[in-house]
Amino acid sequence: MAVPIGAFIAVSAILFFIGVAGVLVRRNAVVILMCVELMLNATNLALVAFSRRAGLADERGSVFVIFVFVIAAAEVAVGLAIVLSAYRNRPTVDVDEVHALKG
Amino acid sequence: MTYDLIGAVLFALLTIGIVAAAAGVVLINRITAAALFMAFAFLCNAGMFVLLGAETIAMFQVLIYVGAITVLILYGVMFTPQSERAYGLFFQQQKWLAAILVAPIGVAVGMLSFSFRDTGRPLAGGGDLVALATSVFRDFAFPFEIASVLLLAAMIGAIVLVKRDED
Amino acid sequence: MPPGPFGLDPVLWAILRLLIAVLLAVGLVFNGALAQIYLERKIQAIMQDRVGPIHVGPWGLLQTFADAIKLLGKEDIRARLTDHWFFLAAPAIVFSPMLASYVVLPFGPGILGADLNVGLLYLTTLGSMTVLGIVIAGWASNNKYSLIGGLRSAGQLISYEVPQILSLVTVVLVVGSLSLTHIVDAQPGWQILALYLPLAFVTYFTAGLAETNRAPFDLPEAESELVAGFLTEYSGMRWGLFFVAEYGEVTVVSAIATTLWFGGWHGPWTDINPVVGPVLGALWFTLKTYFFVLVFMWVRATLPRLRIDQLMSLCWKFLIPVTLINLMATAVLLLVFPDTHLPVAIANWVLLVLAAAAVPFFQRRRLVALRQRLAAA
Numbered sequence: 012m013a014v015p016i017g018a019f020i021a022v023s024a025i026l027f028f029i030g031v032a033g034v035l036v037r038r039n040a041v042v043i044l045m046c047v048e049l050m051l052n053a054t055n056l057a058l059v060a061f062s063r064r065a066g067l068a069d070e071r072g073s074v075f076v077i078f079v080f081v082i083a084a085a086e087v088a089v090g091l092a093i094v095l096s097a098y099r100n101r102p103t104v105d106v107d108e109v110h111a112l113k114g
Numbered sequence: 115m116t117y118d119l120i121g122a123v124l125f126a127l128l129t130i131g132i133v134a135a136a137a138g139v140v141l142i143n144r145i146t147a148a149a150l151f152m153a154f155a156f157l158c159n160a161g162m163f164v165l166l167g168a169e170t171i172a173m174f175q176v177l178i179y180v181g182a183i184t185v186l187i188l189y190g191v192m193f194t195p196q197s198e199r200a201y202g203l204f205f206q207q208q209k210w211l212a213a214i215l216v217a218p219i220g221v222a223v224g225m226l227s228f229s230f231r232d233t234g235r236p237l238a239g240g241g242d243l244v245a246l247a248t249s250v251f252r253d254f255a256f257p258f259e260i261a262s263v264l265l266l267a268a269m270i271g272a273i274v275l276v277k278r279d280e281d
Numbered sequence: 282m283p284p285g286p287f288g289l290d291p292v293l294w295a296i297l298r299l300l301i302a303v304l305l306a307v308g309l310v311f312n313g314a315l316a317q318i319y320l321e322r323k324i325q326a327i328m329q330d331r332v333g334p335i336h337v338g339p340w341g342l343l344q345t346f347a348d349a350i351k352l353l354g355k356e357d358i359r360a361r362l363t364d365h366w367f368f369l370a371a372p373a374i375v376f377s378p379m380l381a382s383y384v385v386l387p388f389g390p391g392i393l394g395a396d397l398n399v400g401l402l403y404l405t406t407l408g409s410m411t412v413l414g415i416v417i418a419g420w421a422s423n424n425k426y427s428l429i430g431g432l433r434s435a436g437q438l439i440s441y442e443v444p445q446i447l448s449l450v451t452v453v454l455v456v457g458s459l460s461l462t463h464i465v466d467a468q469p470g471w472q473i474l475a476l477y478l479p480l481a482f483v484t485y486f487t488a489g490l491a492e493t494n495r496a497p498f499d500l501p502e503a504e505s506e507l508v509a510g511f512l513t514e515y516s517g518m519r520w521g522l523f524f525v526a527e528y529g530e531v532t533v534v535s536a537i538a539t540t541l542w543f544g545g546w547h548g549p550w551t552d553i554n555p556v557v558g559p560v561l562g563a564l565w566f567t568l569k570t571y572f573f574v575l576v577f578m579w580v581r582a583t584l585p586r587l588r589i590d591q592l593m594s595l596c597w598k599f600l601i602p603v604t605l606i607n608l609m610a611t612a613v614l615l616l617v618f619p620d621t622h623l624p625v626a627i628a629n630w631v632l633l634v635l636a637a638a639a640v641p642f643f644q645r646r647r648l649v650a651l652r653q654r655l656a657a658a
Contacts, residue, residue, distance in 0.1 A: 014125045017228035024223045033140035041190045045152045052159050063166045064232035074249045080178045081261045085268035091190040092275035098194045173406045181409030
């Protein structure tokens with residue numbers, strides 16, 4: 012008997028929880044981006060697990076995973092561009108200190 | 115020892131790898147070490163994909179995540195050097211409250227995830243690529259085109275954002 | 282799972298086979314590197330009208346062993362590093378993907394590590410993991426020049442992956458499969474794919490030169506630029522490991538070029554005997570691969586080094602448009618004429634001639650200025 016699908020979903024859920032915890036706790040903007048990538052990986056794992064194991068005829072989950080790859084790459088690029096231009100303004104990437112728009 | 119035991123052992127190892135690497139990303143103070151732990155989590159995720167029989171997706175995962183996104187994040191880390199702050203303000207006093215609130219959610223999610231049943235009929239591993247390609251270019255051709263336009267827009271946007279105004 | 286010899290337990294036999302395969306691959310890589318270090322020095326010497334190593338052994342054949350012993354005996358200098366573990370891990374991260382590439386190369390009919398049906402995608406993936414090791418090597422050296430060299434090299438490697446992958450995709454379009462054995466089987470006899478897709482071969486070779494950090498694209502690691510770039514702080518066997526990784530990568534790129542465009546292990550007399558045939562096939566494969574390795578060294582002895590901005594504009598402004606046009610033309614022609622490959626071949630040769638003629642056309646203003654300067658001098 013192969014590994015049950017519930018185990019894969021549980022691992023995906025744990026990874027997602029850790030990612031959310033990272034986004035909430037860490038203050039460095041680049042580390043927050045890293046934790047967002049962890050969350051995206053968790054969803055990819057869940058999608059592929061369902062696509063391969065749930066017995067559908069085609070592989071829609073895997074196709075959606077390809078689009079998630081594309082969007083994750085685009086998001087990391089633009090996110091880092093924003094962080095770098097904010098760093099040029101004031102040399103800090105601490106999200107607690109970048110609140111110049113606050114009233 | 116049977117073949118399925120190897121699958122279970124590999125799954126256990128990959129799970130430990132993923133969870134430890136993710137915990138490392140969140141908890142480690144040094145950012146470059148956190149970036150490398152993230153790359154290790156990506157590799158273990160690719161291993162999980164191989165276990166599920168989706169080898170093509172696993173290779174795309176390594177190609178895109180480890181090959182490109184990790185390097186991008188390392189560039190970001192290297193261009194924003196900061197002195198290391200003290201660890202002190204990390205979890206503050208809310209960790210016990212957080213644990214009490216997350217525990218029932220965790221139990222509920224765990225019960226939900228183990229309630230899924232698979233058909234037990236493994237899909238053909240080798241047929242993964244052809245089916246994938248047919249789906250992407252036939253049924254999902256329009257989202258594919260939109261995704262390419264999105265990538266182009268993101269690329270141009272990132273370049274414009276980071277460009278210095280050279281007079 | 283098959284049981285092992287003498288009735289060995291199948292799982293144990295599988296693990297033992299894996300170990301033997303890894304040791305064989307490591308042996309292949311290191312011996313190849315030994316041969317190539319000697320070949321490089323001798324060939325560069327011959328092309329530069331000098332003798333090269335002649336003292337150690339007949340014709341200097343044992344020179345590499347002397348070099349290896351010297352490298353092993355060097356002092357392990359540890360400067361004040363940013364991070365000790367990253368510094369140690371970087372050569373391993375650069376070496377491992379290259380070693381893992383040897384498993385899908387078809388050395389002969391049936392002589393293959395693993396016949397993955399996504400073999401070419403696997404090779405591309407491994408090629409992109411090397412970038413991480415180089416960035417870490419540059420960062421961990423705690424040296425501004427190493428960091429700049431490492432980041433420049435990473436930029437170069439990432440940029441040149443695109444024309445490399447596009448050239449490979451052109452071949453995949455014509456053959457219809459990513460599996461390397463299918464690609465070799467699609468080139469029986471003299472119908473090698475280089476006759477149909479020469480432009481893809483030329484662009485792949487150029488991108489491969491840049492991917493392996495070889496001349497004329499070896500700015501990140503050249504000794505006269507940036508104090509050897511990301512390799513500055515590495516001495517002794519750690520540097521040796523980087524160089525074995527580079528020569529291994531050169532062999533992999535040459536092997537991919539032979540497999541995709543020159544028929545792989547095809548050659549005369551490969552099917553006379555079930556035992557002698559595969560061995561002969563492996564011999565033809567090795568000869569063809571080392572021919573391309575020699576072409577790598579020939580190019581290194583001939584062409585001057587490109588500056589980083591010239592390198593980048595060559596990639597983004599020349600190679601990528603050329604490969605994209607090639608890919609589009611091949612795809613459209615394959616769609617319009619699905620049975621024959623002749624239109625694809627004609628289009629490719631026309632595009633090759635156009636691309637070769639386009640270089641002086643686009644550089645005509647610089648050529649005019651150069652002629653004026655030469656006439657005035």
